[in-house]
Amino acid sequence: MPWAAGVVGDLAGFVASTYMRGISLIQVPTTLLAQVDSSVGGKVAVNHPLGKNMIGSFYQPQLVFIDVHVLKTLAPREVRAGLAEVIKYGVIHDGDFFSYLEGQLQQILALDEGVLSYVIKKSCAIKARVVEEDEREDGVRAFLNFGHTIGHALEALTFYRNYRHGEAVAAGMVAAAEIAVERGLLEEEEKNRLKKLLDRAGLPVTVPLAADEILSILPRDKKARHGRPRFVLPLALGSVNLFEDVETDEIRAALERCRKTE
Structure with a gap:
């Protein structure tokens, strides 16, 4: 079903991790988002009305088979939603890959198999490298959450019905980039490149909900610390860092700018 991108693999993985204290698991992802993200890395979880992926575990598959x-x-729409996670990898880890995506976007959307094969392989390699270094998100694995702080809030506030996961993450990436620009961490030109690529891919670049609605739910994010949300902010296209000191007024201002943007 179209709303289930990544859900089947997460649910099967969660059951496999708990049944008889763990049975063998093979992931066979059938959406772009699942192929480049949720099937790789060993996170298996299900949503809860209070938040995204609240119930789950770490459980590595023996094999991921991608066709x-x-x-x-x-x-x-499903292809575009998966592409958000691909673009994320370019921002957090590889500026050259981001440039490649800018140049090959139409071929990706046209499902050119050669280009897709490269894009999926590259995305999996980036995520695998990060997970090998930090499987349980004690450090650099948190970088994979770029765009997810606001994205998860949008999904929860709309009861996981209005947005595909990648669509919500796309809007969240733009909001995070806005915060980074205002902090002097990211050049305006690079934020605009990110926003333009997401827009060309048919992904949201605005945040339609009121800032206070989003702010009210951020402390419930499972990655928050002591009630404060943590943000992955871009320093350049290809480099990010984790920040735990983003103030409420900064978030509100960024969300309001994103809401006004046409």
């Missing part, structure tokens, strides 16, 4: 041919069965 690009199945992507031709997807609705275009």
Whole structure:
């Protein structure tokens, strides 16, 4: 079903991790988002009304089998939603990959198998490298959450019905970039490149909900510390860092700028 991108693998993984204290697991992702993100890394979790992926565990599959041919069965919206996570990898780890995506976007959306194979392999390699260094998110794995702080809030506030996960993350990436620009961490030009690529991909670049609605739910994010949200902010296209000192007024101002943007 179109709303289930990544859900089947997460649910199966969660059951496999708990049944008989763990049974063998093979992931066969059939959406772009699942192929480049949720099937890789060993996080298996399910949502709760209070927040995204609140119930789950770390459980590595024995094998991830990816077939690009199945992507031709997807609705275009599902492909675009998965592309958000691909773009994320370029921002957090590899500026050259981001540039490649700028140049090859139309081929990706047209499901060119050669380009898709490279993009999926590159995305999995980036995530695998991060997870090998930090499996349980004690350090650099948190960088994979770029865009997810606001993104998860948007999903929870709309009861996981209005947004595909990648769509919410896209809006969250723009909001995080806005915070980074205002802090002097990121050049305006690089924020605009990110925003333009997301927009060309057909992904949201605005935040439609009121800032106070989003702020009210951020302390419940499972990655928050002592009630304060943590933000992954870009320093450049290809480099990010984790910040725990982002103030409420900074978040509100960024969200208001994102809401006004046409």
